[in-house]
Amino acid sequence: MCGIVGYVGHQAAGPILIEGLQRLEYRGYDSSGIAVIDRDGVLDVMKREGKLRDLQAAITRMPNGGTGIGHTRWATHGQPSDRNAHPHASSSGDVIVVQNGIVENYRELRAELQERLDAEGRTWQSETDTEVIPELISREISAGKPLEDAIAYAIGRLRGANAIAVVHRGSPDRMYAARKGSAGGIVIGYGDGEMFLASDLPALLPHTTSVYHLEDGDIAAIDADLVQVRRGGSPTFQPTPTQVDLDPVAIARGPYRHFMLKEIHEQPRALSDTIRGRARLDPASALADDFDLADDTLRGIERVLVIGMGTSLHAAMIGRWWIEQIAGIPADFENASEFRFRAPLLGPSTLVVAVTQSGETIDTLGAMNHVRERWGAPQLVITNVDGSEATRQADASIIIRCGPEVGVASTKTFVGSLAALYLLACRIGHARGQLNEQELTDRLEQLLTAPSLLERGIRQAERCAEIAQVFGGASNFLVLGRGIEYPLAMEAALKCKEISYVHAEGYAAGEMKHGPIALLDQGFPVIALAPRGPLFDKMTSAIQQVRARRAPVIAVGDEGDQELAGLVDHFIGVPPAPPLLTPFSLTPVVQLLAYQLALTRGLDIDQPRNLAKTVTVE
Numbered sequence: 001m002c003g004i005v006g007y008v009g010h011q012a013a014g015p016i017l018i019e020g021l022q023r024l025e026y027r028g029y030d031s032s033g034i035a036v037i038d039r040d041g042v043l044d045v046m047k048r049e050g051k052l053r054d055l056q057a058a059i060t061r062m063p064n065g066g067t068g069i070g071h072t073r074w075a076t077h078g079q080p081s082d083r084n085a086h087p088h089a090s091s092s093g094d095v096i097v098v099q100n101g102i103v104e105n106y107r108e109l110r111a112e113l114q115e116r117l118d119a120e121g122r123t124w125q126s127e128t129d130t131e132v133i134p135e136l137i138s139r140e141i142s143a144g145k146p147l148e149d150a151i152a153y154a155i156g157r158l159r160g161a162n163a164i165a166v167v168h169r170g171s172p173d174r175m176y177a178a179r180k181g182s183a184g185g186i187v188i189g190y191g192d193g194e195m196f197l198a199s200d201l202p203a204l205l206p207h208t209t210s211v212y213h214l215e216d217g218d219i220a221a222i223d224a225d226l227v228q229v230r231r232g233g234s235p236t237f238q239p240t241p242t243q244v245d246l247d248p249v250a251i252a253r254g255p256y257r258h259f260m261l262k263e264i265h266e267q268p269r270a271l272s273d274t275i276r277g278r279a280r281l282d283p284a285s286a287l288a289d290d291f292d293l294a295d296d297t298l299r300g301i302e303r304v305l306v307i308g309m310g311t312s313l314h315a316a317m318i319g320r321w322w323i324e325q326i327a328g329i330p331a332d333f334e335n336a337s338e339f340r341f342r343a344p345l346l347g348p349s350t351l352v353v354a355v356t357q358s359g360e361t362i363d364t365l366g367a368m369n370h371v372r373e374r375w376g377a378p379q380l381v382i383t384n385v386d387g388s389e390a391t392r393q394a395d396a397s398i399i400i401r402c403g404p405e406v407g408v409a410s411t412k413t414f415v416g417s418l419a420a421l422y423l424l425a426c427r428i429g430h431a432r433g434q435l436n437e438q439e440l441t442d443r444l445e446q447l448l449t450a451p452s453l454l455e456r457g458i459r460q461a462e463r464c465a466e467i468a469q470v471f472g473g474a475s476n477f478l479v480l481g482r483g484i485e486y487p488l489a490m491e492a493a494l495k496c497k498e499i500s501y502v503h504a505e506g507y508a509a510g511e512m513k514h515g516p517i518a519l520l521d522q523g524f525p526v527i528a529l530a531p532r533g534p535l536f537d538k539m540t541s542a543i544q545q546v547r548a549r550r551a552p553v554i555a556v557g558d559e560g561d562q563e564l565a566g567l568v569d570h571f572i573g574v575p576p577a578p579p580l581l582t583p584f585s586l587t588p589v590v591q592l593l594a595y596q597l598a599l600t601r602g603l604d605i606d607q608p609r610n611l612a613k614t615v616t617v618e
Ligand code: AGP
Pocket: 309, 310, 311, 312, 313, 355, 356, 357, 358, 359, 360, 361, 364, 408, 409, 410, 411, 498, 612, 613, 614, 615
């Protein structure tokens, strides 16, 4: 989704903005631009459709002004084009704005501002919703308002969630940033006689680890050596920056060809880090520290609802299994974007668990808001980003410790979310007396084997590459699973779609004969997730049905399972896992199959087309 950067200080802003935008490329974008202003108020705005390299190629002379803002755009209003790329200027040319989010009432605002434009014989320069913002600000300045008041007024007129950065020709040594609602974050980085701005920490980390996250309603005036924030009607204050401990090296790709591959390999570590200190034996405890829901609260819960989107929804589906089976309490999952527009029957005894690696997904935040406003049910968020909007909205958080995930496709954060859900199931089960000490110990001991299951799954990378070579030209895949492997079948299909652009459907194997089987023939490969477990025989029946339609079968099953290997065309062995732990043994293989398929097709794996890492628009 869109990215914002900004700089004010003693260096030339241009190269810093471009470098910052490069660090945000992983968010996904279709155009980019920068605006730089020098001491004399000379303003340069450069923007281009396409990749950052297209923008760089178009910049024949890098301006040397010391203040600037930049943006990577992910089109919502108006297609990707040079003119729709940010920054956007007021018709007067004085006010320059970049925005993340959506101005929901932009049509209304355009109509209101039209009269002014007509009177001046000017027209809108883009089809975007954003362009009304500089125009509103500029109109208020013309009417005599100080710049800061004009920005506050404009922000107040916008409906929706927005994060903006602003520069003005008349204030060449200052930039402004403002946040309204949860259109992703916006962070100020404190340097030595210089200040940085970004929608995401990775763009700041090479420069500083001293940061201030703008809160909802904040408007910041940012000079090279001073930040002043105004919040509502309160007096202006100078925020105290906090230190972040993210390691810039961790966001480099290292020896891996793609971030996605690196992050797949980091999964055992991400899982170990996530459960460290949270899965204790002798005496057994799950989530004993650093968890804000008391046993009394957990004992009062009658039902758990797990929500999320995309990969996080698939984690939620698996979490539902664990909560039912381990905690012995009714549990459901739901797509957050659908849930938020329903009127389900929740009550204060339902625990709502939101899974969101970014903590900023608008659909999930909307669902959390819906829960709070309508039922006041307790909410827990599982996320990789401490301080994200979801953590602010929730009553309690489990921060997974996966480190920055740069590839747009979620991999290690999926595994981290799974670990958190498993721990949560154990904690609820224990608090409610469903698990005694020994049973809790057994469950946690099993979880402690999960990093090794992941590691052994990752060793199948070569085998996945061989199979991807065979099926690199296939246009369709059906992925089948049953029980706890069904959500993984959906995750496998999502990964294939996301990064390989291949049509894939994840199905419950029992459902196949009720429709999808009609698709099958020699050219329609089927991936079957079939580890030994309670539903193994049902899976092999489904595989037989597929084979009878001559569709090629790739089975992922237990290492050394000769019976299964003999039944299918291609076999990938993963370490045998206890029945509830198969998501950990199978996950690397489904990710690597999709990765290898994308590789055979020569695709942009870390930044798939049309996708964004953090989805902050509806
Ligand atoms: C995962 O590979 C996708 N990029 C996407 O489905 C993602 O899981 C979804 O947008 C939810 O994101 P979140 O976890 O940040 O809420």
